[in-house]
Amino acid sequence: EVQLVESGGGLIQPGDSLRLSCAVSGFPVNNYFMTWVRQAPGKGLGWVSLIYTSGNTYYADSVKGRFTISRDYSKNTLYLQMNSLRAEDTAIYYCARGRTGNYYDYWGQGTLVTVSS
Amino acid sequence: QSALTQPPSASGSPGQSVTISCTGTSSDVGNYNYVSWYQHHPGKAPKLMIYEVTKRPSGVPDRFSGSKSGNTASLTVSGLQAEDEADYYCSSFAGSGSFVFGTGTKVTVL
Numbered sequence: 001e002v003q004l005v006e007s008g009g010g011l012i013q014p015g016d017s018l019r020l021s022c023a024v025s026g027f028p029v030n031n032y033f034m035t036w037v038r039q040a041p042g043k044g045l046g047w048v049s050l051i052y053t054s055g056n057t058y059y060a061d062s063v064k065g066r067f068t069i070s071r072d073y074s075k076n077t078l079y080l081q082m083n084s085l086r087a088e089d090t091a092i093y094y095c096a097r098g099r100t101g102n103y104y105d106y107w108g109q110g111t112l113v114t115v116s117s
Numbered sequence: 118q119s120a121l122t123q124p125p126s127a128s129g130s131p132g133q134s135v136t137i138s139c140t141g142t143s144s145d146v147g148n149y150n151y152v153s154w155y156q157h158h159p160g161k162a163p164k165l166m167i168y169e170v171t172k173r174p175s176g177v178p179d180r181f182s183g184s185k186s187g188n189t190a191s192l193t194v195s196g197l198q199a200e201d202e203a204d205y206y207c208s209s210f211a212g213s214g215s216f217v218f219g220t221g222t223k224v225t226v227l
Contacts, residue, residue, distance in 0.1 A: 004162075037163075037218070044120065044221035045155070045163070045206050050214060058214030061118055094163065102210035103153035103168035109161065 002026035002106045004095050009111030016085055016115075022078040022095030022108055029071050033098035034078045036069060038091035039110075046091075049080065050098065063089075085115045121146065121207055121219035128225040129197045137222045139190040139207035145217050147188035151210035154183060154192045156203045157221075163206070167192060194224070202226045 008020040020036070035050040049059045049069040057069050068081040078095050092112050096104035122140040129135040139146065139154075146152055154167040165174050167183035170190060180195045190209070194201055207219035 035216070044204075045157070045208075045218040046120070047118075047208075047216040047218055050216070052214070056214065060215070096163075099168075101169045101172075102149070102151035102216070103165060103208070104155075104163075105165050105168075105174065107162040107164075 002097070004097065004106055004108035006093060006095055006108045006111035009093065009113045011114045011116065012085055013117050014086055014115055017081070017083045018085060018113060020080040020082065020093055020095075020111060020113070022080075024076045024078060024097075027097070028073065029076050029078055030073045034069075034071065035096050035098055035104060036078075036080045037094045037096060037104075037107075038089075039094070040088070040091040043091075045094075048093070051078070082113070085113075087115050089113065090115045118211065118215060118217055121209060121217055123205075123207060123219040123222045125220070126223045126225065128227055129194075130227045131197055131199065133197050134193060134195045135197060135224060136191050136193045137205055137207075137224070139192070139209075139219045141188050141190075141209055141217065143188060145209040145211040146185065146190050148212070149210045150185070152183065152185060152190040153208045154181075155206045155208065156201075157206060158203050166205075197226050199226050 036048040092110040096107040155163040157163040
């Protein structure tokens with residue numbers, strides 16, 4: 001059974017760093033492209049970042065240079081390293097599995113990140 | 118990377134149909150047949166409803182259908198049921214490894 005479970009969220013001060021994890025089961029994390037999507041309070045979904053099977057990574061302009069997506073095959077886990085956090089990064093962060101055809105077929109339940117002093 | 122435009126809300130009585138539009142540009146919706154739709158109940162994982170504009174994953178009722186014309190994609194829910202009440206988001210591949218989501222539509226079953 002495919003499962004994605006995010007963790008690592010919490011309350012953090014502006015300027016600090018946080019690493020989110022997405023524990024994957026049911027498939028090898030290296031065999032699919034994976035993405036992070038976030039939803040700020042009262043707002044819609046917003047694409048954040050993705051990593052292809054090749055290892056190539058891409059980022060939304062709003063997080064480029066501050067966030068880094070990575071994966072660990074031995075732990076079958078996807079990560080999102082978030083540095084220089086801002087209040088506007090406050091959101092629920094979801095990880096999802098990507099498929100050829102550029103869509104996401106499995107999602108996690110999300111982890112809440114709150115950036116506030 | 119501007120969000121795709123969706124109406125904030127849509128509603129219908131049980132058994133009726135509702136159609137949600139998703140307007141992008143010639144750089145995303147208009148340039149790729151990679152539009153997908155997701156149903157989202159707050160606090161839960163989003164669920165894939167339509168992919169590649171018109172395709173339906175197994176397990177999704179055939180009451181859900183998708184289409185596209187130019188820079189605008191649409192999701193139609195026919196025979197509305199109470200459990201269809203949720204937020205719906207479109208998404209499009211936008212080239213160079215990027216994606217864009219819609220602003221979201223809250224569907225209410227009256």
